[in-house]
Amino acid sequence: MDKKDWKGWLYLLPAILFLGAFMVYPLIDVFVYSVEEGYNSASQTFFGIGLYNYSYVLRDPYFLQALKNTFILVLITVPLSTALALLISVGLSSIEKLRDLYQTIYFLPYVTNTLAVGLVFMILFKKTAYTDGLVNLILSFFGMTPIDFIDGPYWAKMFVLCFYTIWVVLPFKILILTSALASVNPDYYRAAKVDGTSKLRTFFSITIPMISPTLFYLIITGFIGAFKVYSDAVALFGTDLNAAEMNTIVGYIYDMLYGNSGGYPSFASAAAILLFAVVLTITCINLLISKKHVHY
DSSP: OOHHHHHHHOOOOOOOOHIIIIIIHHHHHHHHHHEEETOOOTTTBOOOSSHHHHHHHHHHHHHHHHHHHHHHHHHHHHHHHHHHHHHHHHHHTTOTTHHHHHHHHHHGGGGGGGHHHHHHHHHHHHHOOOOHHHHHHHHTTOOOOOOOTSSSSSHHHHHHHHHHHHHHHHHHHHHHHHHHTSOOOHHHHHHHHHHHHHHHIIIIIIIIITTHHHHHHHHHHHHHHHTOOOHHHHHHHOOOOOHHTOOHHHHHHHHHHHHHTTTOOHHHHHHHHHHHHHHHHHHHHHHHHHHHHHOO
């Protein structure tokens, strides 16, 4: 190895040490915990090595409920938020007057505390003894029966959680997509206009391919972020998410560590490894798909 190679590795050394200490080592440590059967956090002892922790987690109804909630949340919020962000970004890009003002308005929810926004959503949707909430008042105006979105049926609670999650992630996606649209070479649009190409075809044949790397980035990060949702559910339904049937995988991991059923780091580690495997699998699938549909 010559002097230039050593110099390059020397520059990378701080990043390598940081990633090793705070990412690689914790991942290995979590995996070790996940295969230690009968681990006692007080005495730091266990009686065997095996896959019992994984078997327990996969049979735990609370984990299965959290897995179901997380997958529903991912499948609904990621496509919808990306599509809405794209439509809004295209609209903002076509506005010349007050464009900066509209961009600021759309970005405000991103810099607002998620728990504060969740509290506002809860007030809007929650049905109490004194009021049905603003949303139910609107539904009643159209002759619909009031719905308890916070403590009512499962589908109503899932609707609020998906709505809230989309609201929270939308500003960041709008900001990124607006920047991507601004970077598209306008000569392509001029050429399409000269050829008499319709706006719809121009959008799918020029705009989408040109910003496909950005779209792919948002989809990948959207999937990863949606699988890690926890604070959103807490903001709407409180800390006892198992009772509300609205727990997520990250919430399940937290409960196993610190919740009412806490003190089981081995079960929490097994659930964390399963979450890691799911996210890694979906990311790899997206990477394979991107080879055909993303244009760099």
